[in-house]
Amino acid sequence: MTKTPRVIAAVALTATAGLLVSAAPAGATAVRYTPGAPGAGDPYFPDMGNGGYDVSHYDVGLKYDPATKGIQAVTAIKARATQNLSRFNLDFLGPLKISALRVNGAKAAYKRTGAQELEITPPKGLRENRKFTVTVAYSGVPHTINDDALGTSGWIPTADGAVMLNQPFGAATVYPVNDHPTDKATYSFTLTAPKDLTTLAGGDFAGKATKGGWTVSHWRMRQPMASELSMIAIGRYDVISSTAKGVPNITATDQGLGITAAQGQDFHRQTADIQDFLAANFGKYPFSSTGGIVAKAGVGYALETQGRPMYDLARRPGTIPRPGLIAHELAHQWFGDSVTPERWADIWLNEGFATYSEWMLAEKQDGKPVQESFDEVYATPADDDLWKPKTADPGRDNIFHGTVYDRGAMTLHALRKAIGEKDFAKLLKAWHTANRDGNASSQDFIRFSEKLSGEQLDALFQKWVYTSGKPSL
Known part of the structure; x- marks a missing residue:
């Protein structure tokens, strides 16, 4: 094997904005560097995500x-260039x-x-496939985001x-x-706060230490995670830890909600029991830790934050999440978190499976048929x-x-009736297995369902997910 001579040259900026061309010795091809795209191409959120690299x-x-109610932070990012980059963007929003x-x-x-663009120009171009x-x-x-249609998100005091x-x-x-959900990555969080406060995140707990009145906790998400599923919680929480069938289970309840110790234990137990029920239907739990956090955030929703869902019960003090809600958010660990939609238009693949899981649990616990x-x-x-x-x-x-x-959820039940109980039970596990830690689209799901069942399903999905109006039965 022969080696290509290494080219060492200063990088010069051409007249085209953002374009860099490296000088090259005689006979060698100059390297052309171009800017990464300032968006990931999702039509719903054109400013989200960026192109030219993979984190x-x-x-x-x-x-x-x-x-001060503020933070001091350092974020370090490991990435690989997917093109010769003259510059690239990160998303960074607020003050x-x-x-x-x-x-x-x-x-x-x-x-x-x-x-929300943070446009970065490195001192020299970044070569395609090189890590940086x-x-x-x-x-x-x-900043806290308050969107009229989508609610409150981001950093919430x-x-x-x-x-x-x-x-x-x-x-x-x-x-x-x-x-953007298509650029999933592993994470580590190192969280520091006064010693009278608890710091929590998704993933595996990796230890903590207290010094000089401050406590530092460490968390590791070892499986790929979409950024929309990352989570931090800081405050006064009662924390319970155990192991459920070899998976660490960490639950926490905000002390300001008036939740009793017995209720906290019940929430902890239900988290483990419902997860076991879902695993029997969907396959092995996809992450290396689990749990849940009951917070007093005032946002009015629960969220399937990866490995440890968040339940806001500010409007229901003195209560814990109902079993159906726990089933919904834990089902997302398979559908939405481990298998994540390629585009936001495909979000029914998250919420349909999660809602269907509520129906399945109601059948098991209350005897209410899914039908x-x-x-x-x-x-x-x-x-x-x-x-x-x-x-x-x-x-x-x-x-x-x-x-x-x-x-x-109704689409999934219509699919169940179309392909039969045996194939539908296989589908619930096989879809996750085939796409674990990745992304998938509605069309991917349709093709997968057709291949597994041997049925032609275009008409079913056209009626249920691609056409507005009430479908006929």
């Missing part, structure tokens, strides 16, 4: 100061002030542009701390990120708003619309 790992170190930014250890030029690192130091009070809930685009309020749950929803009048959006393309402002949840 493998985020290391987020964050210190919370109750006196956080950057104090230092380095690429491969060297100072890099940067500027904040557009809705980005380190950003910053501080301030993170609480009475004694904060939570970070990122669906669909809140991660960029807390750390620089390639903020009865289907019939109750189908009884909704034809002129109801439930039937208006297209399930597999609801529109940006409707990604959390009822049709995504209920009609998504």
